[in-house]
Amino acid sequence: MGVIVQKYGGSSVGDVNKIKQVAKTLVKRKESGDSLVVVVSAMGDTTDNLIELAKQISKEPDRRELDALIATGEMISSSLLAMxxxxxxxxxxxxxxxxVGIRALGPHGKSLIENINGEKIRESLLEGKIVVVAGFQGINEDGDITTLGRGGSDTSAVAIAVRLDGECEIYTDVDGIYTVDPRKYSNAKKLDEIDYEDMLELSSLGSQVMHSRSIELAEKYKIPVYVGLSNSDIKGTVIREVKNMNLESKPITGIATSEEDIIITLKEVKNDINIIANLFEKIASKRINVDMISQTSPIEENVNLSFSIPKDDLRECMNIISEFTEKDKVFIDEDITKFSIVGIGMKTTSGVAGRLFKLFAENNISIKMITTSEIRITCAIKKDDKVKAINATAKEFDL
Amino acid sequence: MGVIVQKYGGSSVGDVNKIKQVAKTLVKRKESGDSLVVVVSAMGDTTDNLIELAKQISKEPDRRELDALIATGEMISSSLLAMxxxxxxxxxxxxxxxxVGIRALGPHGKSLIENINGEKIRESLLEGKIVVVAGFQGINEDGDITTLGRGGSDTSAVAIAVRLDGECEIYTDVDGIYTVDPRKYSNAKKLDEIDYEDMLELSSLGSQVMHSRSIELAEKYKIPVYVGLSNSDIKGTVIREVKNMNLESKPITGIATSEEDIIITLKEVKNDINIIANLFEKIASKRINVDMISQTSPIEENVNLSFSIPKDDLRECMNIISEFTEKDKVFIDEDITKFSIVGIGMKTTSGVAGRLFKLFAENNISIKMITTSEIRITCAIKKDDKVKAINATAKEFDL
Known part of the structure; x- marks a missing residue:
């Protein structure tokens, strides 16, 4: 018995008629003999509307209660779909x-799935039922409802597929994974397949298609994940291990851009590795993702320290920073586009960074910060330079 | 430590501002030293809106899924109130x-609370927290979400008060219990106190103020229940055991009317007690509440059998009836007001029924069916006669 775990995003279940349409699609698939588990997101704007209600009560709603509140969105869509x-x-x-015992650990709103007790799902599948599971939610060690972050239903689906040794299909409002977001670059090419590592970098760098954690899980357990439109003949993209890289393959797979980050600069921090390590440890303990870090050469005993964080975490990060330095030494730069090129091909192709920097120089694009890994290069540039950077890079690397 | 369990109805938490108001009221009460547990209904029309969504998907939505759906209403209001x-x-x-482990048994939409594991509530109270519990919902033996029926949050509140050995306060949109619904009879008098038994009859006979099951529980465990407006100086009504009945007390406490029932008549049923008992057993097994039954004198071996049921249960009841007789022998009368007078005083006062029937005769009110208990008399009359019946009876018995 092959188990297929499908996930339908919020726009696919946006209203009653769309829910009925998904039901029809599922029934047709079921007829073909597969065992089906369906993970649903909340209907359309439900999550945003619930957050809006919470914000009317508190500027910073209690995180535990906020999770309890927004988790209802997926309960509503899943019961309606089952009906x-x-x-x-x-x-x-x-x-x-x-x-179904989805255990998740870590801070509210950013929890990670730890384990799933698949028993109840398995029993229901054996009874011939189509099983609908509310995505995005988990139960933490205190028995509280917690959520997995925006897009977390992808991770719910992959985790269930892992648990049931099944395959995973993510149905969304885009028809696959592109080299560049087609809304930002109309000539972008769609990929038939993409390696887990490339997809992980692309999604964690701002490509909105998939929840990064879902790719991590899929890679770890080698679950292939199909991404595409539901109920359509248009072929989507399969995320999987892409072996047999031929020599002519391109060094980079795609471009991701994001306006979600800001750069914080702390002037005149004491140049003491213990203090700086302690700062970043505290930030990490709140699961705030620091991507780029730079530090000017020490003059006397002080340094200027810059790093990027998601702008949503600014308030929490400032609380931590206030223990380390005074307010008038903290500077925030919000004019940031994170521009990244990603490709497992970079592992075997040298000179990619040089080509990119030359390109930026020719196009008068100045780079504020840089970070690199084996398979990606990320530059913080001005927001106004984004379109120029995408066009030039896509052309240069034939994306 | 005195534990107070308060319940706020849907209109008390109808929007964000009302929720904030309830929070203020609770905090003031908490300051006075009480331990507070708060049970909330869904905000305003939330439950109806969710049912409406379900009806767009199915004329008869699956009951398990419907319960899973509508239970989200109370989750939303309770998390917002905690925030x-x-x-x-x-x-x-x-x-x-x-x-909090609220176990409930019985059919979806009409479940009865079986047990509450009060541990989590108690721990949170000891930590000084105000505990907000989603009303109306329980978990059944299969681990499914189930609901207690309209008004079920009253029962959630009383059951928690029983479990914690506390007192119960029901805040609603009426300022207490009246002899007659004041919307139907403007001269109705408010009661300072009312005996459990009278209140039970009144609420099960159509007075919408309280969920009947909540009164049963309160009576069983002798928990006094206050009913009134929140945040108001107007004194409400206490439901409790009313001892020391003085001899001048009135024989009847109140009038209840309801348009929720219909009368089904089955013509020419075989006059076999086994068949008839079997029919009513099957109806009862679906927890359909048959109130009045009458049977015409047998002519040959057949009888005509009439009985009243809630009109919401008509479809389910017809499924059962179809096993017993043909469709063309079933007649349904929807022109029914159930008119009841209730009073534990009837136990010690004779002639109440006679006075009522004489009054009806004088006012040309014809009675379709009658049922009585020790402390109530219920007549099915035409809807058009309702106002006449209320006015005449309230005057005659000084209500």
Whole structure:
């Protein structure tokens, strides 16, 4: 018995008619003999609307209660979808994270799935039911409802596929993975397949298609993940291990850009590795993701320290910083586009960074900060330079 | 440590501002030293809106999924209320039925609370928190979410008060219990106190103020229940055992009317007690509440059998009836007001029924069916006669 775990995003279940459409698609697939588990996101803007309600009560709503609140969105869509399947004469059942034992650890709003007790899902599949699971939610060690972050339903789906030794299909509002976001670069090419590592970099660098954690999980357990449109003949993209790299393959797979980060600069920090390490440890303990770090050469005993963080974490980060330095020594730069090129081909191709920097110089694009890994180069540039950078780079690397 | 369990109805938490108001009221009460548990209903029309969504998917939505769906309403209001309390600088926590182990048995939509594991509530109270519990919901023996029926949050509150050995306060949109619904009879008098038994009859006979099951529980465990407006100087009504009945007390306490029932008549049923008992057993097994039954004198071996049921249960009841008789022998009368007079005083006062029937005769009100108990008399009359019946009876018995 092959188990297929499908995930439908918020726009796919945006209203009652779309839910009915998904039910029909599922029933057709079920007829072909597969065992189906379906993970759903909340309907359309439900999550945003619930957050809006919470913000009317508190500028900074309590995180535990916020998670309890927004997790209802997926409970609503999953029960409605199960009803719609039953209405078509097929058996179905909806489950919450509690009911199928999705354990998740870590801070509210950013929890990581730790374990899933797949028993209840397996039993229901054996009874011939289509199983609908509320995505995005987990239960933490205190028995509290927690959430996995925006896009977390992808991770719910992959984790369930891992648990059930099944395959995973992510249905969304884009028809696959592109070298560059097609809304930003109209000539972007769609990929038939992409390696886990490239996809992981692209999604963690701002490509909105998939939740990064879901790719990590899929890679770890070697689960292939299909991404595409539901109910369509247009072929999507398979995320998997891409072996047999031929020599002519391109060094870079794609471009990702993001306006989600800001750069914080701390002037005249004491040049003491213990102090600086302690600062970054505290930031990491709040699961705030520091991407780029730079430090000017020490003059006397002080240094200027710059680093980038997601702008949503600014307030929390400032609380930590206030223990280390005074307010008038902290500077924040919000005019940042994070521009990244990604490709496992970089491992075997040298000179990619040089080509990129030359390109930027020719196009008068100045780089504020840089970070690199084996398979990516990320530059912080001005927001106004984004379009120029995308066009030039896509052309240079034939994306 | 005195534990107070308060319940706020849907109109008390109808929008964000009302939720903030409830939070203020709670914080003031908390300051006075009480340990507070708060049970909330869903905000305003949330439950109806969710049911409406479900009906767009299916005329008869699957009951399990419908319960999973509508239970989210109370999760939303309880997390928002906890946030609002925290925003005022007081500690609070919201819990679902899962989290505090509210076990409920019986059919979906009509489940009865079987047990509550009060541990988590008690711990949180000891930590000084105001505990907010989602009302109306329970978890059944299969681990499914189930609901207690309209008004079920009253029962959640009383059951928690029983478990914690506390007192119960029901805040609603009426300022207490009246002899007659004041919207139907403007001269109705408010009661300072009412006996459990009278209240039970009134609420099960159509007075919308309280969920009947909540009164049963309160009576069983002798928990006094206050009913009234929140945040108001107007004194409400206490439901409790009313001892020391003085001899001048009135024989009847109140009038209840309801348009929720219909009468089903089955013509020419075989006059076999086994068949008839079997029919009513099957109806009862679906927890359909048959109130009045009458049977015409047998002519040959057949009888005509009439009985009243809630009109919401008509479809389910018809499924059962179809096993017993043909469709063309079933007649349904929807022109029914159930008119009841209730009073534990009837136990010691004779002739109440006679006075009522004489009054109806004088006012040309014809009675379709009658049922009586020790402390109530219920007549099915035409809807058009309702106002006449209320006015005449209230005057005759000085209500």
């Amino acid at each position: 719609a399947i039953k209405e078509l004469g097929y058996d179905a059942v909806s489950y919450t994270a509690y009911q | 609002a309390i925290k925003e005022l600088g007081y500690d609070a926590v919201s819990y679902t039925a899962y989290q």
